Amino acid sequence: MKCPFCNQENTRVIDSRPADDNSAIRRRRQCDECGKRFTTYEKVETIPLIVIKKDNNREQYDRKKIEAGVLRACHKRPISAKQISDLVDEAENDIFNQEVREIDSSLIGEIVMDKLKDLDTVAYVRFASVYREFKDVNTFMDEIKKILN
Structure with a gap:
């Protein structure tokens, strides 16, 4: 996952928890290069409607x-x-x-x-x-x- 601040690819997950009534996972990440934190969400991909x-x-x-x-x-x-x-x-x-x-x-x-x-x-x-x-x-x-x- 690229850091949105410095565009480096060295990031790590520091916390994961369910979100949106268990239909997604919220991940807190930290960039190993600049040290900034950001949040990503992982969701099941649905069939395009x-x-x-x-x-x-x-x-x-x-x-x-x-x-x-x-x-x-x-x-x-x-x-x-x-x-x-x-x-x-x-x-x-x-x-x-x-x-x-x-x-x-x-x-x-x-x-x-x-x-x-x-x-x-x-x-x-x-x-x-x-x-x-x-x-x-x-x-x-x-x-x-x-x-x-």
């Missing part, structure tokens, strides 16, 4: 896109960063548990909305308004009525 977009284009799955959408929906809501991270983890687990190589973006959106509905209804409606491309106030009201019933 392809997302089929609404226009039938395909792109590789990117967790950051889900995180960004959820963060926007939860902006100025009483939701902690841990709750958001846990929600994205749960959604990602559901996505990968589909055990497919390609997945429709609509299914990903539905999974995320389902999780948001349980977490915060305002964040859910915000996410749904962008995801479902609400055209007018009536569409917005229809979604709110579904929540209230």
